[in-house]
Amino acid sequence: MKSIKPRYYSLQIKKNIAVLLHILFLFLAVHGISFIYLNMGTGAGISWLFEHNYEDSDAFQARFQEDLDHIFNYVSYRDCLESEGVLDLTSQMFAVSNRDGPEIIYTLEEVLRYAKSQGYYLNDHFDVVNDMFLYDNAAIDRNLRISWRAYMTDQKLSEPGDAYTSLLELSKEVLYCLSEYYKVHYRMIVNPSNLYFQIVYQNQGMDPVIYSNCPELSMEEMSSMGIFCRQSSDSIFIDTNLKEIPQNITMAMEKNDFYSAEHYYLMAAVDTRYQADDDYADAAREYELLHRRLLESAATVLVGILGCLATLSYLAVTSGFRDAERTKPNIHSIDMIYTESCVVLTAVCTLFMLFLGEKIGYPLLHLFMAYDSWAFAERMLRAVLIYGCCMVGAFSLLRRYKTGLLWKGSMTRHIRENISLYFEDRTFSHRLLCGYLAFLGVQAAGFGILGVSLYFLRFPAARAVLLVGLFLMIAADYLVYHKLFMESVQEDRIADAIARIAGGDTAYQMDTAGLTGKELAIARMINSIGTGLEHALQEQVKSERLKADLITNVSHDIKTPLTSIINYVDLIKREQIQNPKIQEYLTVLEQKSQRLKNLTEDLVEASKVSSGNVKLEMTQLDLVEMIWQTNGEFEEKFATRNLELVSSLPSECMMIQADGRHLWRVLENLYNNAFKYAMAHTRVYAEVVSEDGQVWFTIKNVSENPLNISPDELTERFVRGDVSRTTEGSGLGLSIAQSLMKLQDGTFRILIDGDLFKVKIGFKLVR
Amino acid sequence: MQTILVCDDDKQIVDAIDIYLTGEGFRVLKAYDGYEALEILEKQPADLMIVDVMMPGLDGIRTTLKVRETSSIPIIILSAKSEDTDKILGLNIGADDYISKPFNPLELVARVKSQLRRYTQLGNVNQQTGDKVYKCGGLTINDDTKEVWVDDEPIRLTPIEYNILLLLVKNTGKVFSIDEIYEQIWNEEAIGADNTVAVHIRHIREKIEINPREPRYLKVVWGVGYKIEKQ
Numbered sequence: 001m002k003s004i005k006p007r008y009y010s011l012q013i014k015k016n017i018a019v020l021l022h023i024l025f026l027f028l029a030v031h032g033i034s035f036i037y038l039n040m041g042t043g044a045g046i047s048w049l050f051e052h053n054y055e056d057s058d059a060f061q062a063r064f065q066e067d068l069d070h071i072f073n074y075v076s077y078r079d080c081l082e083s084e085g086v087l088d089l090t091s092q093m094f095a096v097s098n099r100d101g102p103e104i105i106y107t108l109e110e111v112l113r114y115a116k117s118q119g120y121y122l123n124d125h126f127d128v129v130n131d132m133f134l135y136d137n138a139a140i141d142r143n144l145r146i147s148w149r150a151y152m153t154d155q156k157l158s159e160p161g162d163a164y165t166s167l168l169e170l171s172k173e174v175l176y177c178l179s180e181y182y183k184v185h186y187r188m189i190v191n192p193s194n195l196y197f198q199i200v201y202q203n204q205g206m207d208p209v210i211y212s213n214c215p216e217l218s219m220e221e222m223s224s225m226g227i228f229c230r231q232s233s234d235s236i237f238i239d240t241n242l243k244e245i246p247q248n249i250t251m252a253m254e255k256n257d258f259y260s261a262e263h264y265y266l267m268a269a270v271d272t273r274y275q276a277d278d279d280y281a282d283a284a285r286e287y288e289l290l291h292r293r294l295l296e297s298a299a300t301v302l303v304g305i306l307g308c309l310a311t312l313s314y315l316a317v318t319s320g321f322r323d324a325e326r327t328k329p330n331i332h333s334i335d336m337i338y339t340e341s342c343v344v345l346t347a348v349c350t351l352f353m354l355f356l357g358e359k360i361g362y363p364l365l366h367l368f369m370a371y372d373s374w375a376f377a378e379r380m381l382r383a384v385l386i387y388g389c390c391m392v393g394a395f396s397l398l399r400r401y402k403t404g405l406l407w408k409g410s411m412t413r414h415i416r417e418n419i420s421l422y423f424e425d426r427t428f429s430h431r432l433l434c435g436y437l438a439f440l441g442v443q444a445a446g447f448g449i450l451g452v453s454l455y456f457l458r459f460p461a462a463r464a465v466l467l468v469g470l471f472l473m474i475a476a477d478y479l480v481y482h483k484l485f486m487e488s489v490q491e492d493r494i495a496d497a498i499a500r501i502a503g504g505d506t507a508y509q510m511d512t513a514g515l516t517g518k519e520l521a522i523a524r525m526i527n528s529i530g531t532g533l534e535h536a537l538q539e540q541v542k543s544e545r546l547k548a549d550l551i552t553n554v555s556h557d558i559k560t561p562l563t564s565i566i567n568y569v570d571l572i573k574r575e576q577i578q579n580p581k582i583q584e585y586l587t588v589l590e591q592k593s594q595r596l597k598n599l600t601e602d603l604v605e606a607s608k609v610s611s612g613n614v615k616l617e618m619t620q621l622d623l624v625e626m627i628w629q630t631n632g633e634f635e636e637k638f639a640t641r642n643l644e645l646v647s648s649l650p651s652e653c654m655m656i657q658a659d660g661r662h663l664w665r666v667l668e669n670l671y672n673n674a675f676k677y678a679m680a681h682t683r684v685y686a687e688v689v690s691e692d693g694q695v696w697f698t699i700k701n702v703s704e705n706p707l708n709i710s711p712d713e714l715t716e717r718f719v720r721g722d723v724s725r726t727t728e729g730s731g732l733g734l735s736i737a738q739s740l741m742k743l744q745d746g747t748f749r750i751l752i753d754g755d756l757f758k759v760k761i762g763f764k765l766v767r
Numbered sequence: 768m769q770t771i772l773v774c775d776d777d778k779q780i781v782d783a784i785d786i787y788l789t790g791e792g793f794r795v796l797k798a799y800d801g802y803e804a805l806e807i808l809e810k811q812p813a814d815l816m817i818v819d820v821m822m823p824g825l826d827g828i829r830t831t832l833k834v835r836e837t838s839s840i841p842i843i844i845l846s847a848k849s850e851d852t853d854k855i856l857g858l859n860i861g862a863d864d865y866i867s868k869p870f871n872p873l874e875l876v877a878r879v880k881s882q883l884r885r886y887t888q889l890g891n892v893n894q895q896t897g898d899k900v901y902k903c904g905g906l907t908i909n910d911d912t913k914e915v916w917v918d919d920e921p922i923r924l925t926p927i928e929y930n931i932l933l934l935l936v937k938n939t940g941k942v943f944s945i946d947e948i949y950e951q952i953w954n955e956e957a958i959g960a961d962n963t964v965a966v967h968i969r970h971i972r973e974k975i976e977i978n979p980r981e982p983r984y985l986k987v988v989w990g991v992g993y994k995i996e997k998q
Contacts (some may be wrong), residue, residue: 633965
């Protein structure tokens with residue numbers, strides 16, 4: 001016991017550890033999936049796996065595009081805001097006139113002041129913000145007519161309303177220009193940046209107009225930085241190593257060509273070493289970090305799933321048994337209920353857990369998760385709950401399967417067994433009635449459904465029901481036919497078995513394989529009948545043998561004293577006693593003792609022959625020759641009673657198959673019979689004829705005593721033609737002859753016609 | 768005087784046999800079981816032994832086997848068992864003759880004499896020699912003198928009977944059908960033969976056999992014919 005217990009515990013502990021590990025791996029997988037799902041954004045697939053660098057990512061592309069747009073805005077607005085390379089507050093921004101009033105020119109400073117007065121200013125990200133709301137009619141009144149705007153030189157005023165605006169609108173426009181200017185100026189020109197750009201417009205004989213944060217760099221230097229993009233007026237081709245070509249470059253270049261330059265070009269490059277500490281460097285660092293985290297999460301998912309599978313398979317293999325040898329079944333209380341109930345219980349538990357999850361789990365998740373990821377987190381929670389509950393149920397089923405309870409403990413089986421109660425031990429008529437009623441029920445239900453669906457045939461659902469219903473009905477009808485057919489087959493087999501047993505094959509046992517229900521019971525009964533019959537038959541043969549043995553033994557015991565009687569009677573005779581009375585007595589004694597001797601011998605022979613306890617040596621012999629031989633043996637004997645033997649035998653041979661010695665015994669008995677019971681001075685006829693392949697020997701004599709006895713009775717043992725039994729004879733002769741003929745496959749018939757006694761024996765003619 | 772050992776557990780039967788054999792001039796030794804018979808044989812030699820099969824102690828079959836280990840005297844088995852199988856068994860283990868109970872005293876005496884004659888004649892077989900002497904066991908035919916002996920007893924036969932017997936003895940073991948015998952003896956073609964031959968055969972058997980119902984020499988092969996058994 002001591003050696004078993006630790007093992008048992010260790011397996012249980014192993015299983016518990018496996019369960020814990022499974023939960024752990026599951027958590028890993030869920031965590032990894034959630035991280036990837038939430039951080040990657042949907043729609044990109046798993047291409048992130050191959051984007052090793054920030055430059056390959058869409059985020060970089062978007063940022064680059066955005067920065068190019070900023071640069072083009074800078075190019076548009078720089079010249080009207082700057083003079084001599086610095087921001088000039090005195091720059092004239094626009095000119096307006098109020099109705100018919102004079103044209104007023106606003107400088108940058110004036111515009112900024114007005115904007116400030118209205119609450120508009122630029123924050124530290126150079127975005128236009130308004131932190132106060134003033135409702136000023138004058139400010140929003142669109143009554144100013146625009147004369148010109150320095151930042152929008154190519155403005156075409158096509159509609160009447162276009163030319164009128166409010167001062168506030170114009171101020172906001174200027175602020176926007178300033179914002180764009182500052183963004184590029186501060187981020188890329190004043191501060192170090194990883195984005196380098198050169199935009200150059202050049203006319204022949206004039207100084208080129210250059211917009212750049214790195215005018216000293218050559219094309220080659222810039223293109224070797226990493227990511228670059230180049231476009232020149234010579235070509236429509238944009239030379240870049242970006243994943244996607246930036247949009248609007250050519251259009252923006254042309255739009256900003258205020259000088260009608262003969263030659264211009266754009267060169268923008270990003271230093272992918274990110275030496276300068278700017279947004280690009282930050283974004284690249286973040287991207288690197290995220291990418292690494294995604295890869296880690298992918299690995300986590302992989303490990304989690306593999307671990308889940310491994311622990312699951314280990315649990316699947318070990319579950320259901322208490323020990324490693326898999327001998328003791330491990331059954332929990334949940335495994336005791338019906339299989340179907342277990343499934344239903346699992347479903348109910350799952351629903352309940354989902355309900356609990358919604359009421360408790362969701363709020364908990366909401367506490368920890370960002371709003372955006374709530375939906376996903378809830379979905380994951382539901383999946384985990386369903387998985388957990390189903391696993392419990394699945395393992396219960398697995399344990400049942402392993403311990404063989406799956407079918408044994410199922411409700412279906414119980415129902416089936418209970419239903420079979422209706423059919424077993426019932427009469428055939430009862431079974432037929434039940435079956436027929438079930439058939440009628442199915443048929444009626446089927447036709448009902450078909451009728452209803454035919455009525456609503458215009459609905460597709462009804463058509464589907466019609467098809468399915470038809471199919472089900474055909475299937476059910478076929479099932480009924482199949483069941484009836486199988487039962488009929490079984491009944492046929494039973495009938496066959498009965499026929500065989502009735503035909504004498506009492507040892508026949510029918511094969512009960514494939515038989516069911518009542519047929520099986522009947523087959524068993526038939527088998528027991530066969531066994532009983534066979535038993536009785538063997539008993540009979542055995543008792544016949546015993547009887548024969550008894551008779552033989554008794555005769556042996558009689559023979560020994562009989563020997564003394566015969567011998568001493570003979571000795572007295574030899575004494576030559578002259579008393580005639582004694583001579584007479586001696587004659588009686590001699591006759592009767594001789595009779596007793598014959599009786600015992602015949603008795604032994606009769607019992608042996610009738611129990612079949614004799615050896616047969618079948619040979620081919622000539623019946624005609626045999627009758628001649630027999631005649632020779634008996635002629636003189638017949639003459640002593642003045643009987644004339646008349647033979648009518650064919651001259652040719654009549655070959656038969658028989659045992660010569662036994663046949664001689666038959667003939668001897670028949671001739672002796674004739675000798676004993678024929679009327680003296682009559683003829684005894686012996687003849688042999690052949691007909692239809694049979695050879696018949698007939699012996700006829702006229703009986704001395706009237707034969708008021710049936711032929712059948714004559715062959716009974718100890719029955720004799722003379723009821724008084726005064727003549728010599730045991731009464732066994734005909735019985736022995738008949739039995740011997742039967743043993744030799746011959747025919748034996750006794751015919752009685754008045755006093756004419758006739759015995760006919762037949763054999764099959766051999767040739 | 769020849770000595771005969773009679774062994775049977777039934778005292779009366781032994782006594783009766785004693786009376787018959789003594790009357791024929793034999794000396795009779797009596798034993799009532801197998802062991803006694805063997806003891807007597809050890810003390811004094813016997814010329815013939817008659818032994819019952821079913822005896823207490825050593826039965827007839829085993830006694831016969833014991834005797835046969837040392838002696839070749841004729842042994843006649845006497846038994847209540849009359850079936851063929853019992854006879855065959857007795858003869859196979861070394862007995863010379865078999866008589867079933869109840870027996871005819873005259874038959875018993877005849878058989879004893881026959882056995883003794885054959886046994887004592889073994890030395891002087893050449894008593895009758897010549898080209899035309901035919902022998903078969905105890906049966907001797909001298910064709911010169913037309914004489915027939917069975918166990919040294921002369922037998923009287925009619926000429927036809929003699930011819931039939933001669934034909935059969937000359938061809939010992941061969942089976943002759945009624946037609947063949949008829950054609951050989953009468954020198955005529957057998958036309959729907961009758962039972963003449965069979966009747967003659969029966970007469971011969973009655974003359975040369977001790978018990979015509981159980982012939983030793985002239986045997987009937989039922990449905991085939993007749994033959995002289997090889998001895």
